[in-house]
Amino acid sequence: MERKEKLYEGKAKIVYATDDPDKNILYFKDDATAFNGAKKGSIMDKGVINNKVSAKLFQMLAENGVESHFIEQLSDREMLAWKVDIMLVEIVARNYIAGSLAKRMGKSEGGKLEHPIIEYYYKDDALNDPMINRDHVLVFGIASGEQIDSAHATALKVNRILSEYMLERDILLVDFKLEFGSHKGKMLLADEICPDTCRLWDRNTLEKLDKDRFRRELGKVEDAYQEICRRVCGEL
Ligand code: TMP
Ligand code: ASP
Secondary structure (H helix, E strand, O other): OOOOOEEEEOOOEEEEEOOOOOEEEEEEOOEEEEOOOOEEEEOOOHHHHHHHHHHHHHHHHHHOOOOEOEEEEOOOOEEEEEOOEEOOEEEEEEEEOOHHHHHHHOOOOOOEEEEEEEEEEEOOHHHOOOEEOHHHHHHOOOOOHHHHHHHHHHHHHHHHHHHHHHHOOOEEEEEEEEEEEEEOOEEEEEOOOOOOOEEEEEOOOOOEOOOHHHHOOOOOHHHHHHHHHHHHHOOO
C-alpha cells in the first residue's frame, strides 16, 4: 500500500491518504510535545517504538474482542488504519492517582483507586482540552449518546484487558488516554496506545516508564520507551 497525499500532521503522527479511500497510513514521528505543545523535543526512535507497541496492543485487543482502526503494520514507522471520523472527546481511564487527578484532588501520586475513574476531555488544542462530562458532550453536539456510551464501555473493557496484560509484564497501568472514531457507523478505537498516552510504572520499583520522564525532565527517556517495547512486544 503506497503513501499518497498528506492529509493531516499532528504533534506525534502524520496521516497520509492511500489509493483506497477507506484506508489511511499513519506515520509515527520522534517529535515529542507536552503541556499542549508548550514543551517541545524529540525522543530518539519514539516513532518506531510507539508504532510497534500500538500495533501489538491493537492486535492483542482485537483478539479480546475490541475493534480498532488498526489493519496492519507496514514498516517501522507506518501503520495502515481504517479511515475514521475522530470523535472530539478524549477518554481517560485511571486506576491510580497521578498527573492531573493528583493535582485536581490535592493528593499525592500513587494511591490505588477503589474502582477505575473514566473522564472525558474536549479535544480542542485552542481550549487546552478542557474536562467535560456527558451532558456537555450531548448539549454541545460533540458526539451522540450512543457514541459516547459505546466509547465509555469500551474504555472500561480496554482497561480490564490492558491492566492484566501489563501486570503480566510487571507493569502497572496507572492511567491512559484513548481516542475513538466512527467508521461505517461503528465506533472504533483509534489513535495509538503507547508510552506517550499511558502512564506505566514498574510493578516493583514504581519507576516511571512513560512520557512523564520527558514531561518532568526525569532523564533516561529513551531507555524507558525501549524497556516498555521489550516488555510489551517480547515473549513472556
Ligand atoms: P493527565 O493526568 O495529565 O490528565 O493524563 C492522563 C493520561 O492521559 C496519561 O496517561 C497521559 C495521557 N495524556 C495524553 O495521552 N495526552 C494528553 O494530552 C494528556 C494531557 C494526557
Ligand atoms: N498531548 C500533549 C501535548 O500536546 C502532550 C502530553 O502531555 O501528552 O503537548
